[in-house]
Amino acid sequence: xxxxxxxxxxxxxxxxxxxxxxxxxxxxxxxxxxxxxxxxxxxxxxxxxxxxxxxxxxxxxxxxxxxxxxxxxxxxxxxxxxxxxxxxxxxxxxxxxxxxxxxxxxxxxxxxxxxxxxxxxxxxxxxxxxxxxxxxxxxxxxxxxxxxxxxxxxxxxxxxxxxxxxxxxxxxxxxxxxxxxxxxxxxxxxxxxxxxxxxxxxxxxxxxxxxxxxxxxxxxxxxxxxxxxxxxxxxxxxxxxxxxxxxxxxxxxxxxxxxxxxxxxxxxxxxxxxxx
Numbered sequence: 001x002x003x004x005x006x007x008x009x010x011x012x013x014x015x016x017x018x019x020x021x022x023x024x025x026x027x028x029x030x031x032x033x034x035x036x037x038x039x040x041x042x043x044x045x046x047x048x049x050x051x052x053x054x055x056x057x058x059x060x061x062x063x064x065x066x067x068x069x070x071x072x073x074x075x076x077x078x079x080x081x082x083x084x085x086x087x088x089x090x091x092x093x094x095x096x097x098x099x100x101x102x103x104x105x106x107x108x109x110x111x112x113x114x115x116x117x118x119x120x121x122x123x124x125x126x127x128x129x130x131x132x133x134x135x136x137x138x139x140x141x142x143x144x145x146x147x148x149x150x151x152x153x154x155x156x157x158x159x160x161x162x163x164x165x166x167x168x169x170x171x172x173x174x175x176x177x178x179x180x181x182x183x184x185x186x187x188x189x190x191x192x193x194x195x196x197x198x199x200x201x202x203x204x205x206x207x208x209x210x211x212x213x214x215x216x217x218x219x220x221x222x223x224x225x226x227x228x229x230x231x232x233x234x235x236x237x238x239x240x241x242x243x244x245x246x247x248x249x250x251x252x253x254x255x256x257x258x259x260x261x262x263x264x265x266x267x268x269x270x271x272x273x274x275x276x
Contacts, residue, residue: 023248024089026239039183039236046179046228054172058165130241130250131257136194137234138258143201144227145262146269150208151220158213167217174224182229193233200226 022042029035148171155167182193200222207219234254242250 020248020252022235022239022251023242026247027244030244035240038239039186039232042235043179043183043232046232047176050172050175050179050224050228054169057168057172127241130238133190133234133237134254134257135261136190137230137254138261140194140197140201140230141227141258142261142265143198143205144223146265147201147204147208147223148220150269151216154208155213155216158216167213170217171220171224174221175228177221178225178227178229179232181225182232188233190233190237193230197226197230 025041025045026035026038029038029041151171152168156164159167178197182188185193204219204221204223204226207215207222210216210219238251238254239247
């Protein structure tokens with residue numbers, strides 16, 4: 001039960017953070033009249049994430065060597081450092097009226113939160129295109145995430161231990177390629193982006209059933225290309241659509257849509273993985 005609770009809290013923290021960082025970045029760029037550069041910023045952010053994630057896979061052996069207690073202790077220290085850095089950040093607003101409104105209601109945080117949620121739900125009720133984009137992006141991301149989970153299990157049984165981390169690193173590099181490749185097609189319609197990236201992820205799923213580890217690894221790479229490509233384009237479109245007052249909340253709604261799809265696909269994928 002403690003493991004299940006920890007996973008739930010981890011997902012909750014991810015949903016909170018996913019809205020805050022992007023809203024802060026976009027509004028900062030908007031104040032500087034540089035919001036057109038958000039897609040490039042988001043691409044660079046995903047590159048850093050993929051690099052760090054890939055490097056962490058290479059440290060998996062070291063984590064096993066030092067033991068899970070020390071490994072998680074190191075993670076706690078890292079989290080504490082992150083919290084200290086976050087406390088140094090200051091909220092920014094795209095308009096002075098919003099800033100004044102927030103200062104007046106600082107002591108009414110609960111009422112402000114409820115009002116923000118109502119306004120966000122009202123926006124989503126009218127903005128059906130935004131909901132559609134959220135669901136498309138979440139579908140690609142969920143399939144890619146599940147694929148990488150299963151590939152880790154299968155590749156570990158097929159590869160020598162010293163090569164396993166490098167295979168995972170190679171798959172993470174696909175995300176870097178995807179996040180940079182999408183910048184070369186700024187006029188490509190979102191529908192086309194979704195279809196292409198979905199095909200890449202489906203190709204990755206098909207290669208997972210191959211008995212050849214090189215083919216499986218290449219499939220994971222292609223899926224990561226599709227996942228990060230659609231993520232960059234989705235973030236840029238949605239941030240441009242969202243009003244500043246509800247930006248963080250609406251961005252978290254996109255993260256929530258990913259969680260919902262994962263809750264539906266995870267047991268189905270587990271069933272297929274077990275009995276196919």
